[in-house]
Structures are given as C-alpha cells and as structure tokens.
Amino acid sequence: MADTAIRTKDQTPTIEGMAEGMAKPAGALDARLAALNLPQQGGFSARARQDALGRLRAMGLPGPRDEYWRYTDPRGFNAPVPQALPIPHADETPLFDGLDKLTLVFVDGAFDEAASDDLALDGVEIATLAQADTVGSWAADLYGVLESAGQTPVKRPFAALNTAAARDGVLIRVTRTPSRPIHVVHRRGATDADAMWHHVIRVEQGAELTLLETGMSGARSNGVIEVDVARGGKFHHVASKRAVDPKVGISHVFARIASQAQFKSFTLSVNGTVMRNEAVIDIAGDDAVAHIAAAVLGDGEQAPFHHDDTVFITHGAERCESRQVFKKVLKNGATGVFQGKILVKPGAQKTDGYQISQALLLDERSQFLAKPELEIYADDVKCSHGSTTGAIDDEALFYLRSRGVPRERAIVFLVLSFLADALAEVEDEGLRDRIYERLDVWLTLNAVH
Amino acid sequence: MLKIDNLHVKLEEEDKQILKGLSLEVPAGQVHAIMGPNGSGKSTLSYVLSGRDGYVVTEGTATLDGDSLLDMEPEERAAAGLFLAFQYPVEIPGVGNMTFLRTALNAQRKARGQDELSSGDFLKLVRAKAADLQISPDMLKRPVNVGFSGGEKKRNEILQMAMLEPRMCIMDETDSGLDVDAMRLVSDGVNALRSPDRSFLVITHYQRLLNHIQPDVVHIMADGRIVTSGGPELALQVEQEGYGDLLAEAR
Ligand SMILES: Nc1ncnc2c1ncn2[C@@H]1O[C@H](COP(=O)(O)OP(=O)(O)OP(=O)(O)O)[C@@H](O)[C@H]1O
Ligand SMILES: [Mg+2]
Numbered sequence: 001m002a003d004t005a006i007r008t009k010d011q012t013p014t015i016e017g018m019a020e021g022m023a024k025p026a027g028a029l030d031a032r033l034a035a036l037n038l039p040q041q042g043g044f045s046a047r048a049r050q051d052a053l054g055r056l057r058a059m060g061l062p063g064p065r066d067e068y069w070r071y072t073d074p075r076g077f078n079a080p081v082p083q084a085l086p087i088p089h090a091d092e093t094p095l096f097d098g099l100d101k102l103t104l105v106f107v108d109g110a111f112d113e114a115a116s117d118d119l120a121l122d123g124v125e126i127a128t129l130a131q132a133d134t135v136g137s138w139a140a141d142l143y144g145v146l147e148s149a150g151q152t153p154v155k156r157p158f159a160a161l162n163t164a165a166a167r168d169g170v171l172i173r174v175t176r177t178p179s180r181p182i183h184v185v186h187r188r189g190a191t192d193a194d195a196m197w198h199h200v201i202r203v204e205q206g207a208e209l210t211l212l213e214t215g216m217s218g219a220r221s222n223g224v225i226e227v228d229v230a231r232g233g234k235f236h237h238v239a240s241k242r243a244v245d246p247k248v249g250i251s252h253v254f255a256r257i258a259s260q261a262q263f264k265s266f267t268l269s270v271n272g273t274v275m276r277n278e279a280v281i282d283i284a285g286d287d288a289v290a291h292i293a294a295a296v297l298g299d300g301e302q303a304p305f306h307h308d309d310t311v312f313i314t315h316g317a318e319r320c321e322s323r324q325v326f327k328k329v330l331k332n333g334a335t336g337v338f339q340g341k342i343l344v345k346p347g348a349q350k351t352d353g354y355q356i357s358q359a360l361l362l363d364e365r366s367q368f369l370a371k372p373e374l375e376i377y378a379d380d381v382k383c384s385h386g387s388t389t390g391a392i393d394d395e396a397l398f399y400l401r402s403r404g405v406p407r408e409r410a411i412v413f414l415v416l417s418f419l420a421d422a423l424a425e426v427e428d429e430g431l432r433d434r435i436y437e438r439l440d441v442w443l444t445l446n447a448v449h
Numbered sequence: 450m451l452k453i454d455n456l457h458v459k460l461e462e463e464d465k466q467i468l469k470g471l472s473l474e475v476p477a478g479q480v481h482a483i484m485g486p487n488g489s490g491k492s493t494l495s496y497v498l499s500g501r502d503g504y505v506v507t508e509g510t511a512t513l514d515g516d517s518l519l520d521m522e523p524e525e526r527a528a529a530g531l532f533l534a535f536q537y538p539v540e541i542p543g544v545g546n547m548t549f550l551r552t553a554l555n556a557q558r559k560a561r562g563q564d565e566l567s568s569g570d571f572l573k574l575v576r577a578k579a580a581d582l583q584i585s586p587d588m589l590k591r592p593v594n595v596g597f598s599g600g601e602k603k604r605n606e607i608l609q610m611a612m613l614e615p616r617m618c619i620m621d622e623t624d625s626g627l628d629v630d631a632m633r634l635v636s637d638g639v640n641a642l643r644s645p646d647r648s649f650l651v652i653t654h655y656q657r658l659l660n661h662i663q664p665d666v667v668h669i670m671a672d673g674r675i676v677t678s679g680g681p682e683l684a685l686q687v688e689q690e691g692y693g694d695l696l697a698e699a700r
Contacts, residue, residue, distance in 0.1 A: 398501045399539040403553035403609060404527035404560065413544045413552075417592075420543025 028078060029061050035080035036165045043133040048144030052163035055148065059155045068154055071337040071369045072308040076248040076274045077158055082220030084192035088244040095214050095240050095438055101183045108193035108217045110168045123176030129169040129198060139171040139200040146226040146254035150280035154312060159252040162224040166198035174207045181210035186217040193218040199225045203233035213239035221249040229261040231285060237265040238431055243272035246303030252278045259285025259317065266426045267294045268435060269307060270442060276308040286317045293325040293425035298334035299446060305334035312341045315348040324355040327422040329415050331362035341373040344381050353383035360418045361391055412443045450648040451475040451617050456509035458497050467493045469673035478645040482659055483652045484687050485670030491652045492536050495621045499533040500526050513617055528560035530616030534606040534623045541593040549593050550575060550612055557613060578611045582634055599626035607638045619650045624658040636661030656688035671696050
C-alpha cells in the first residue's frame with residue numbers, strides 16, 4: 001500500500017512560527033550564557049563551539065508561544081541556574097551490575113577517571129572530550145556537525161547550547177566490534193550542578209557497538225549524543241534514566257545512518273519533573289534501519305511529572321525502515337508528551353516508516369498529548385502512525401484476579417503487558433530481562449492502587 | 450459446597466435485571482450441569498460468582514462452604530477455591546503464560562498460608578499437566594492466550610484449573626469450539642480432577658460433553674432462574690426436543 005503524500009502541514013512547526021516564538025529579549029539568553037562560564041579556548045572543538053554559539057544567538061531560547069514547545073514549558077531549561085536538589089543516596093543496585101562491560105563514570109557530566117575502567121577496549125578508540133580537546137581527535141569531523149545539521153527544519157537551541165558549552169563527554173570510535181558493551185554511568189555530584197555532557201560516537205564500516213547508559217546527573221542536565229554509523233555498522237543504545245528527585249533534564253540524540261547500517265535505541269525513563277528527550281535521525285544511506293523506543297513511568301505524586309519525547313526521522317534514501325515505539329504509563333496527574341515526525345524526502349522510495357505512541361493512564365488526572373506527523377514526498381512508500389490513550393483493561397484485570405493474582409500484582413502485569421512492544425525493541429534478551437526485572441521491582445514498590 | 454439462594458442481579462450501568470431469583474445447590478463431590486437458551490444469564494451467573502465488576506446483587510446470597518462469596522474480592526474467591534473457566538478466555542500480550550500461572554498459584558498458596566512452590570517444582574508440575582492436555586511447551590512460553598486457537602484457549606483454561614486445584618470449578622461452555630479429540634482431552638482432565646471434596650458446575654449447550662463428564666444433576670435455566678432440574682436424562686431431552694416444551698411446562 002502506498003500512502004502517498006500525506007502531509008499534515010497545519011501541524012508542522014514552521015520556521016516562521018519558530019522565529020516568532022523565539023523573539024525573546026536577548027537578556028534571557030545573555031543571562032543563561034553568563035551563568036555557564038563557557039570554555040574560553042578549546043582544541044579541536046573550538047571552531048564548532050563558536051559556530052554553535054552563533055547558531056544559538058540567532059535562534060534564542062524558546063518561549064511559551066513557540067510551536068515546538070507548545071506542550072512543554074521551557075522555563076526550567078531557560079533559567080540561568082537550576083534549582084538546587086539534595087543528592088539522593090543510591091537505593092538499589094545499578095541496573096547493569098555484574099555484566100561484562102567497560103564502565104565510564106561521569107559525575108555531573110565530568111569524567112571520573114578513578115571510578116571508571118581503563119579506556120582500553122580492543123577495536124575501539126575511547127577518549128574523553130576534555131582530554132581530547134587539548135590534543136585533537138577524529139571527532140573533529142563530527143563534533144557539533146550532526147547537531148548543526150539537525151537544526152533544520154526545527155531549531156533545537158539547547159543542543160546548540162550544549163555544543164558550545166559542554167566540557168566533557170566520551171568520544172568513541174569503533175573500528176572492530178568489541179567483546180563487550182560500553183556503559184556510561186551518570187552520577188550526581190553537587191546539589192546545584194548544571195550538568196552537561198556531549199558524546200561523539202562513530203561506528204565504522206561493518207562494526208558494532210552496544211552503548212549502555214544509566215543514572216542521572218546534575219540538578220539539571222543537558223546531554224547530547226552524536227552518532228555516526230558507517231555502512232553496515234550497528235549501534236545499539238540502551239538507556240535507563242530513573243530520577244529519584246524532581247529534576248529537570250533535556251537530552252538530544254543526533255544520528256546519521258549510512259547504507260545497510262542500523263541504529264537502535266531504547267530508553268527507560270522513570271519520574272523526574274520536566275524531562276525532554278529529542279531524537280533527530282537522518283537515514284542517509286539505502287537499506288538502513290532506525291528504531292527508537294521508550295518506556296516511561298510517570299508518577300506526579302511527589303512532584304509534577306512531565307515527560308516529552310520529541311522525534312524527527314528523515315528518510316533520505318531508498319528501502320529504509322524506521323520504527324518509533326513510545327509507551328507512557330502515567331498516574332497522579334502526570335503528563336506525557338510525544339511529538340514524532342517521519343519525513344520522507346523525494347526519491348526515498350520503498351520507505352517503511354512506522355510510528356506508535358501510546359499512553360496508559362492510571363487515573364483521570366493524568367494526560368497524554370501526542371502530535372504524530374507524516375510528511376511524505378515520495379510515492380512508493382509505506383508509512384503509518386497511530387496514537388492511543390487508554391486505561392487498564394477491566395476484562396484482563398478481572399481475568400488475572402479470578403486466578404488469584406492480587407489486584408496490585410495484576411496491575412503490574414498489565415502495565416508490563418502495555419510496555420511489551422517498547423521493551424521488545426531491546427534486541428539483547430539478557431538486557432531485556434534485566435529491564436523487565438527492574439521494572440517489576442519499581443512497579444511493585446510504587447504499587448498502583 | 451456451593452449454595453445460591455434467591456439471587457437477584459442487575460447490571461450496574463443500566464436498569465436491567467438479569468438474574469431473577471436463582472437458587473441452586475451443588476453438594477461436595479457432585480457435578481451439576483446448567484443448560485439454557487442464549488441470553489438466559491448463565492455467564493452472568495458465573496461472573497457474579499467469581500466477582501466481576503459491573504453487576505449489582507439486589508437480593509439473595511451465594512456461599513462457598515458457608516462463607517459468603519459476594520463480599521470477597523475476586524482473588525479472595527480464587528484463594529477460597531473457586532475457579533471459573535471462561536467462555537471467552539482473555540488474551541494478555543506481554544505476560545508469559547507460565548509467569549502468570551506461577552504467580553497465580555503462589556499467590557493462592559500464600560493466601561492460604563502455604564509455602565510457595567519453587568520454580569523447579571512448578572516447572573515439573575506444569576510440564577506434566579500440560580503434556581496431559583497436549584499443550585506444547587511453546588504454548589506455555591507464549592503470552593497468555595495470545596495467538597491461541599479457540600480450542601487451545603479452552604485447553605489452557607483447563608490447564609489452569611488442573612494447576613490451581615480449586616474446590617469449586619465453574620466451566621462456562623468449555624466444550625464450545627473443541628474438536629472431538631480435544632473434547633476427550635478436556636473431559637479426561639476434568640474427570641481426573643473429580644473427587645469427593647471437589648464440585649463442578651458445567652455450563653453447556655450440548656449433551657455431548659455430558660457423555661464424557663457424567664453429571665449428577667442437570668439444571669435448566671431460563672430468563673434468570675432455574676426453571677427445572679433433573680438427572681442426566683434432562684440433557685438428552687433438551688438435545689432431542691429443544692427448550693420449548695420444558696419451558697412451557699415450567700410456566
Ligand atoms: N454488560 C452487559 N451489558 C448489557 N447486557 C448484558 C451485559 N451482560 C449481560 N447482558 C445481557 O444479559 C443477558 C444474559 O447474558 P449472559 O451472557 O449471561 O447469557 P448466557 O446465558 O451466558 O448466554 P449464551 O448461552 O449465549 O452464552 C443477555 O441478554 C445479555 O445481553
Ligand atoms: Mg454465556
């Protein structure tokens with residue numbers, strides 16, 4: 001079936017709209033930048049940082065009338081400094097404990113050498129941004145480059161801010177598939193830290209990398225990952241973000257995928273106050289695959305919960321497949337947002353694009369705001385999108401209870417059942433099982449009544 | 450074992466009376482069958498007994514060994530020994546059949562103050578019982594009822610029943626959708642469970658099942674009550690003559 005030229009232009013954020021929304025007093029941005037203490041000189045990234053600063057000044061910070069920020073209040077990100085938050089103590093064993101992996105620890109976005117493994121892994125070059133910036137790096141070709149490309153057609157000022165200001169992160173270049181995954185662990189350090197990090201990853205031709213990411217940093221965080229997957233390469237990203245405090249965070253992933261390459265990303269998010277995850281995926285080569293999925297648990301009881309996933313996938317080549325699977329479980333007045341777009345460029349024939357966003361509302365005070373968009377300029381493509389909002393299925397709940405499964409446990413089952421399609425996007429069965437187990441623990445602890 | 454007295458039930462959402470003074474008693478060790486025209490309230494009775502939402506009991510009682518069922522949560526009824534094999538078993542994607550069954554079994558054991566079954570013991574048990582019902586290991590691993598054929602779903606219900614070992618088993622049209630061989634499997638499964646301290650209430654439209662599972666009593670239900678009861682010959686009469694005369698006589 002060819003869904004030709006489906007355009008929901010009325011919903012598409014326009015450049016004009018952005019410009020209008022962005023018309024802010026320059027003072028807000030100046031104050032934001034002043035609080036940052038920008039790196040004065042840099043090595044390989046100096047030029048990219050300058051350019052990013054220029055982009056940011058041209059864009060300004062988002063305002064409440066900004067189309068792309070209609071569902072999420074940008075004030076927490078615009079404020080010069082975050083609100084200080086006490087450091088919670090670790091209340092559980094880390095999700096990927098015991099796995100054979102290379103661990104890199106970042107405290108409030110800064111590399112913690114003492115807590116990390118040696119940066120040695122066969123087939124992989126690993127360096128930290130802070131170190132490499134003094135000596136030069138292959139990453140010079142990518143740092144800020146994918147971010148910059150991802151600024152069209154939608155502006156992403158906090159990503160530009162990150163490129164300009166991030167002091168640390170990890171640079172990973174995979175030439176041969178390593179024997180174990182790389183695990184980036186984020187930790188909180190200071191109560192008022194405004195954490196920022198910027199990772200650059202290049203998976204060379206035919207190589208494969210699994211990147212695990214867990215933990216939280218800063219009282220506020222801003223993370224960028226730029227990923228370039230060369231021909232036939234594979235990149236798997238499995239992230240778990242569980243806030244035990246009411247923090248504010250934004251993240252961006254910018255990916256460029258060459259022919260026959262694969263990009264697969266899964267994020268589990270739990271709580272937090274205002275979280276926004278943006279993904280900008282450019283499928284640039286034929287026969288490539290990009291999947292992005294998230295499972296989100298939001299509880300508004302302790303603090304207001306607002307979780308925004310904003311995805312933009314561009315099909316620029318033939319016979320590529322993209323899949324977006326987003327599932328949010330919301331309760332106690334939590335808000336979930338999904339803005340997902342598939343853009344199929346002229347000539348991107350035989351595109352197979354799929355997008356689903358679903359919310360399970362556990363009470364009537366919670367809400368889900370979804371804006372799915374398709375923009376298609378090729379005539380032989382298959383694209384579909386769907387969005388649903390629902391409650392626990394009474395029929396299934398009764399079935400489970402009639403077998404003696406207590407109500408709370410039955411609801412945990414049904415929540416896991418709801419999330420199953422998103423979790424299925426984690427290819428590695430061992431990782432997936434760990435995530436299931438952890439989710440089970442969290443859901444049981446946090447029992448829904 | 451099960452005693453239902455003058456049960457009146459209406460729908461919660463609308464003013465529609467479905468059970469209109471139903472009385473029935475199933476002594477321990479017996480098998481009773483309920484037959485009756487479509488829409489007479491048989492499934493409603495089974496749902497009300499097992500505690501589904503959406504119904505209001507306006508009058509009457511239902512007890513299991515003297516304890517009022519109607520005041521219990523569905524899971525408490527299950528732990529007390531009540532089991533309903535659904536007319537339409539529910540599909541639950543993303544929840545493994547075994548995980549579900551093990552959780553259910555252990556929750557019931559816990560509620561009754563018994564030790565939980567270890568995963569090894571559970572596995573052994575479920576494999577043996579599944580084999581009896583010709584349920585493949587693959588079906589055990591799949592999500593609950595997802596992608597099961599109609600007959601497979603019914604066999605899965607009986608597997609759950611065999612695992613949970615309830616005292617009072619209600620089977621709502623378990624025979625519908627079963628092929629001849631599956632009917633025999635299911636009947637063998639049920640007969641294997643028959644014991645002096647276990648009772649069955651078998652809802653069916655067809656006499657055929659009752660050839661395999663010999664009932665002690667057959668009840669005819671119409672318009673929300675039991676209109677007549679008798680021996681197995683009543684089922685034969687229904688099979689041959691339909692409900693017309695029986696219902697007319699009862700009026
Ligand atoms: N939730 C409901 N909403 C509306 N009507 C209902 C509801 N539940 C039951 N009914 C009605 O109550 C009556 C009894 O239904 P029930 O399913 O108990 O019949 P049954 O005897 O099991 O029929 P069958 O032999 O077809 O399975 C029917 O008229 C049915 O339409
Ligand atoms: Mg029925």
